[in-house]
Amino acid sequence: MQDPKVEYRPLTPEEEARRRKRSVAIALALGAMVLLFFVLTIAKLGPQVLSRPL
Amino acid sequence: MPMTSLTNAIPAQPAPLAPAVGGDVPDYFALLKPRVMVLVIFTALVGMVVSHGHVSPVIAAISLLMIAVGAGASGCLNMWWDADIDAVMTRTAKRPIPDGRIRPEEALAFGLVLSVGSVLILGLAANWLAAGLLAFTIVFYAVIYSMWLKRATAQNIVIGGAAGALPPVIGQAVVSGSVGIESLVLFAIIFIWTPPHFWALALVKAGEYAKAGIPMMPNVAGPASTRRQIVYYTLLLAPLGLAPVALGFGGLIYAVVGVLGGIGMLAFSIQVLRNREGEAEKRAAMGMFAFSILYLFLLFAALLAEQGLGLYRPLVA
DSSP: OOOTTSOEEEOOHHHHHHHHHHHHHHHHHHHHHHHHHHHHHHHHHOGGGGGOOO | OOTTHHHHEEESSOOSSSOTTOOOHHHHHHHTOHHHHHHHHHHHHHHHHTSSSOOOHHHHHHHHHHHHHHHHHHHHHHHHHTHHHHHHSTTTTTSTTTTTSSOHHHHHHHHHHHHHHHHHHHHHHTOHHHHHHHHHHHHIIIIIIIIIIHHHOTTHHHHHHHHHHOHHHHHHHHHHSSOOHHHHHHHHHHHHHHHHHHHHHHHHSHHHHHHHTOOOHHHHTOHHHHHHHHHHHHHHHHHHTTHHHHHTSSOHHHHHHHHHHHHHHHHHHHHHHHOOSHHHHHHHHHHHHHHHHHHHHHHHHHHIIIIISSOOOOSOO
């Protein structure tokens, strides 16, 4: 939410590009973390973890 | 105000130090001190290969990554805390926070998230002893060294050197679940290596440190005393560097590197002691600084080659 008392200015194209790159980097980091937890689970518990009865 | 402005607008008066939109991706990476991270990965890996025990390559790789991220996080917290003195020194003035590319609070949040994340993941991947040691390393570097010792005592890098010496101990904890004599010896080598290494640089950068108000040894005890202490520490380091041979986990290659490297370190330290003025003083100090990096690298590389690549040959058959 924007503060109505503060005066805002639009982002410059350079600032928008920088924010986009940062968003992509965060998405990649989150994806890498998901992959890391998957690999870690398989490495710690073995591939049979996927076919165990609930 | 139009809807698009909710996501594409920032306060017209940004913070004085940094733009409100945040830094570029490489700026965040620079906060992690990547060169230190490489050194940490290297020494932790050597701590792993000299250990008795077995760990899967996947767990070892994830653990190394987390040790590196934890070290990077402590570097990030250090940069957050030291932004004021970094701005004063030319060597550090272009870092992301003093240069205004990243706001201090962003760096603090980044460092804290990475610290907690790396410790938790290392605990889950390897064991909680390794995770506890990593947490201790981060707290020691960010709080004990950065926030307290660095600005309080000329012994700052002597005591603070413990943080930089811990990665091999964490590496051994990952593999064996315990701390053994091998990693403690590697800890001691890095710990005793740190003062002559940093004081050689501090002799050259004394003016910069004085400007920033940091009580480095040359500023407090004077250059002459610092030079003598560099020699004393090197006299300790040269034989200590051969301890892995005496304990049996350093073989023939390590012994050769340790002896030649130790002689080289002593020769450079004597050069530092003898050259006290002008360009010769600077050259001797920077020579010592550069050679000390090579010395430590070669010691650890020799252990890695012997224990990791199977090149170990006992000194005495």
